Amino acid sequence: MLRPFRADLHVHTCLSPCAELDMTPRQIVDAAKGKGLDILAITDHNSAENTEATRRAASGSGLVVLSGMEITSSEEVHVLALFEGGEDVMRMQDVIYENLPPGENDEELYGEQVVVNEFDEVMGFNTRLLITATRLSLEALVGMIHSCGGLCVASHIDREAFSVISQLGFIPGDAGFDALEFSSRLERDEAEERFGHLKTFPWVSSSDAHYIADVGGRTVTFTMEEPTLDEIRLALRVADGRRTDWP
Amino acid sequence: MNLSNVVEKLSLDVKTTKGDLSREVTGCYISDLLSDVMAHAQEGEVWITLQTHPNIAAVAVLRNLAGIIITNDRSPEADTLKKAEAEGMPIAVSPESTFDVGGKLYQLLRC
Numbered sequence: 001m002l003r004p005f006r007a008d009l010h011v012h013t014c015l016s017p018c019a020e021l022d023m024t025p026r027q028i029v030d031a032a033k034g035k036g037l038d039i040l041a042i043t044d045h046n047s048a049e050n051t052e053a054t055r056r057a058a059s060g061s062g063l064v065v066l067s068g069m070e071i072t073s074s075e076e077v078h079v080l081a082l083f084e085g086g087e088d089v090m091r092m093q094d095v096i097y098e099n100l101p102p103g104e105n106d107e108e109l110y111g112e113q114v115v116v117n118e119f120d121e122v123m124g125f126n127t128r129l130l131i132t133a134t135r136l137s138l139e140a141l142v143g144m145i146h147s148c149g150g151l152c153v154a155s156h157i158d159r160e161a162f163s164v165i166s167q168l169g170f171i172p173g174d175a176g177f178d179a180l181e182f183s184s185r186l187e188r189d190e191a192e193e194r195f196g197h198l199k200t201f202p203w204v205s206s207s208d209a210h211y212i213a214d215v216g217g218r219t220v221t222f223t224m225e226e227p228t229l230d231e232i233r234l235a236l237r238v239a240d241g242r243r244t245d246w247p
Numbered sequence: 248m249n250l251s252n253v254v255e256k257l258s259l260d261v262k263t264t265k266g267d268l269s270r271e272v273t274g275c276y277i278s279d280l281l282s283d284v285m286a287h288a289q290e291g292e293v294w295i296t297l298q299t300h301p302n303i304a305a306v307a308v309l310r311n312l313a314g315i316i317i318t319n320d321r322s323p324e325a326d327t328l329k330k331a332e333a334e335g336m337p338i339a340v341s342p343e344s345t346f347d348v349g350g351k352l353y354q355l356l357r358c
Contacts, residue, residue, distance in 0.1 A: 075300050137324065138300065160282075168302040169281030 002241055005227050006219045007039035008032065009153065010070070010080060010181065010206035013050040017111035017131055019210040024120040025050065025057035027212055032063055035216030039227050041066040041082050041206075046096050046130045048089045049115045055085055056118035064227040070155060071096060071145075073138040078155035078162040080181065081145040084229040092148045099136050103129040138164070142176040151233060152176065156183040156208060157198075158191065171198065179204045179236050179244075184218035188247055202236040205246045220246040248272055248355060250314050250337060253293065257351055259316060259339035262323055266337035270313045275352050277345060281306050288312055295349055299323045304331040304338070314338065318345045 011028060012019040032040045040063060042051045051067035058065045067089040068082040083089040104127050105113055113126040136144065145152040154164045154177045164171055171177070179202040182191050191203070204220040223243040224231040235242040251268040254261055261268070273291030278284050279298050288294055290311040296303060299321050307315050314337040317323055323331070323338050331338050341348050 075298060139324075139326075166280055166282045167298075168300055169285045169306045170302065172300075172302055 002223050002225060004221045004223050005038040006036060006221050007041070007232070008035075008037055008207050008209070008216050008219050009039075009041040009066070009068075009082060009204060010043050010155070010208045011040055011215055012044055012070075012208075012210050013042055013054065014112070014114040014116060015044040015047055015050045015126060015130075016210065017045070017105060017107075017113050019044075019111075020212065021112065021114065022212050023210070024116050025054040025118050026120045028054060028215055029058045029061055029063055029065075031212050031215040033061060035219075037063060037216045037219065039064045039066065039222075039232075040215075041068045041080070043068040043070040043080050043082075044130070045070050046072060046100060046132075046134060047113075047126060047128070048093045049126060051085065051089060053116055053118045057120075066229060068150075069093065069096065071136075071141060072133040072162070073141045074133055074135055075138055075167045076133050076162055077138050077164045077167045079138070079141060079145070079164075080151075080153040080155055081148075082151040082153065082229060082232075083149065088149045092145065092150060095136075095144055095148075096134055097128065099134040100128055100130070101132060101135065103132070105129050105131070138168070138175070146176070151178045151229060151236075153179045153181050153204060155181050158182050158186045158194070171201075177201055178233065181206055182246075183208060184214075202238075202244055203246065204236075204244065218246075220244060250293070253352065253355065254339055256355055257316075257341060257348060259341050261337060261339045262328055263331050263336070263338045265332045266314070266335045268314075268337060272313045272356065274356060275349065276312075277349050285309060293352070295345055295352070297321055297345065299327055301326040301330050303327060304334055304336050307331075307336050308334045312336070316341060316348060318343060318348050
């Protein structure tokens with residue numbers, strides 16, 4: 001039976017140097033439950049090291065947590081890679097780590113990259129330079145996400161920094177995105193007006209939360225059978241009565 | 248000054264096999280944001296960039312630019328060359344930085 005599931009597919013944790021330190025698994029799960037979300041995706045910059053902890057923190061809460069990353073292509077395009085969890089996202093993370101340029105994070109300049117467990121305890125600090133661009137071209141990156149079993153969403157295409165449109169002028173016809181994401185700064189009618197020509201792709205919108213107060217601040221509703229990545233894939237394709245709606 | 252003079256004076260390596268190198272170069276635009284190039288580059292200019300994605304060919308054609316110079320020893324993707332050749336848009340590369348290539352070009356065109 002089909003039913004609606006509210007999802008925020010773009011949430012950073014304290015692993016992202018630009019996110020607040022309060023973005024820990026338990027606090028994020030509590031905030032998401034408070035906003036009535038059914039599905040949440042953890043998408044830190046070029047790393048998935050806090051995804052398992054957040055999945056464990058949500059265990060038994062009714063909230064489904066997808067494991068993801070917000071990956072930076074060599075063109076400096078931000079792309080969401082969404083996985084069900086477990087091995088797939090770790091395989092993808094291995095590819096990303098192999099393609100990050102050398103260099104260490106400077107906490108003074110960029111912020112801390114905190115790895116935590118499901119009890120919000122600090123396990124360590126990621127020392128890689130996560131905020132930078134990988135060496136993977138957009139085309140290679142999209143292909144890699146798909147071959148690891150993930151969904152690939154072009155991040156915040158309405159923004160003037162790090163979006164596929166700001167970096168590449170327009171969306172290549174063969175881009176292979178499973179969906180385009182609009183930021184919470186954009187209302188639906190403005191998106192229709194400015195991006196109506198991009199209706200060939202499914203549209204989603206999410207919070208891109210870096211602060212606890214913003215978790216679930218923008219959601220997309222999937223009408224589907226169960227809260228899984230496979231069902232989201234079908235809902236994006238409007239298969240057999242499934243749907244994707246925002247707001 | 249035409250494009251082949253620019254290629255010679257800046258010791259550029261032309262990667263495309265098709266395209267008009269006799270075209271007059273009227274100026275230069277430097278940017279790595281393709282949205283910005285679409286909004287601001289002027290017809291007849293050469294465009295200096297680090298970007299190598301296939302979209303650079305389409306953007307250069309859209310603005311009717313004279314050609315594209317990719318700096319810092321970066322190479323255009325295979326698809327980029329294919330698209331540029333199909334559109335007759337010359338692409339050349341240089342091992343030098345954008346500062347050096349742009350500075351030399353400024354001297355050639357404006358001094």
